[in-house]
Amino acid sequence: MSTIDGLPPLREVIAAHGLSAKKALGQNFLLDLNLTAKIARVAGDLAGADVLEVGPGPGGLTRGLLAEGARRVLAVEKDTRCLAALAEIAAAYPGRLEVVNGDALALDPLAHLTPPVKIVANLPYNVGTELLVRWLTPATWPPVWSSLTLMFQKEVAERIVAEPGSKAYGRLAILAQWRTDVRIALKLPPEAFTPPPKVASAVVHLTALPAPRFEADPAVLERVVAAAFGQRRKMLRASLKGLAPGIEDLLHSVGIAPTDRAEQLPLEAFCALARAVAGARG
Known part of the structure; x- marks a missing residue:
């Protein structure tokens, strides 16, 4: 028996359903149910929340979320091989787990959840960054979700929490830190997964702020940041x-030296520049 519920250990589940991880789907399974429960706890109190999970695989984290008291879990899984294993979990937690077979990039699962909503996922490596950017850039803010608790490659996690002046600092750091409080909550070695990936992983926890830290039009800020970091070795007067x-003149007007480079600018300066650019365009 597992330590968190009456269902079989994940190794038995994987063997019974023939669930070898597929590289093409970016799959690396976490089999330690104590570890998946620990990740679920990073998300905070789940008792009154609906939870979106993307890429549950054989359901290790799903079981952690349910065992930790999630009101309801909506799990989006692209791999049809995993559906039978997830159905067994749904049967053990009547009315609390809904499984959708589909591509998270092609669905809007948040429309089917009741706030408060938390997103908790060991994201497939090949879609993780794109999903994060989508969740950070909804049409309105604050978003439907109150927090994101997401597993990434450690290198990506470090880009999300990076400070100005570091090599990791860039678009992801700006997008995340503009609208959320963000921290790395947990680091995991490759051997925690089956099969072990070539890199370490980390769990990042992002809490939505009621409003962005500094005023800026989201679309203009995105263009400014994309242009600045698209040629990050160039001085801003060239890249922009x-x-x-x-x-x-716009750079000077907000106190930025045209000879600075993107990685030197703090978030507040990017927002000030975005406001100046918007004003110049009328």
Whole structure:
């Protein structure tokens, strides 16, 4: 028996259903149910929340979320091989687990959840960053979700929490830190997974702020950041020259030296520049 519920250990589940991880789907399974429960606890109190999980695989984290008291879990799984194993979990937790067979990039599962909503997932490596960016850039803010608790490759996690002046600092750090409180909550070695990936992993916890830290139009800020970091080795007067007429004057107007590079600018400066660019465009 497992330590968190009456269902079989995950190794038995994987063997019974022939669930070898598929590289094409970015799958690396966590088999230690104590560890998956620990990840679930990073998300905080789940008792009154609906939880979205993407890529549950054989259901290790799913079981952790349910055992920790999630009101309801909506699990989106692309791999049809995993559905039978997930159905067994749903039977053990009547009315609390709904499994959707589909691609998380092609669905809007948040529309089927009742707030408060938390997103907790060991994200498939091949779609993790794209999903994060989507969740950080909804049409309105605050978003439907109150927090994100997500597993990434350690390198990606470090980019999300990076500070100005570091090599990891870039678009992900700006997008995440503009609208959320973010921290790395847990680090995991490759051997925690089956099969072991080539890199370490980390769990990042992001809590939605009621409003962005600094005023800026989201679309303009995104363009400014994309242009600045698209040519991060260049001075800003060069990397941003196509963004607006008189870009050097705009940089000076918000206290940024045109000779600075993107990685030197704090979040507040990017937001100030976005406001100046928006104003220049009328």
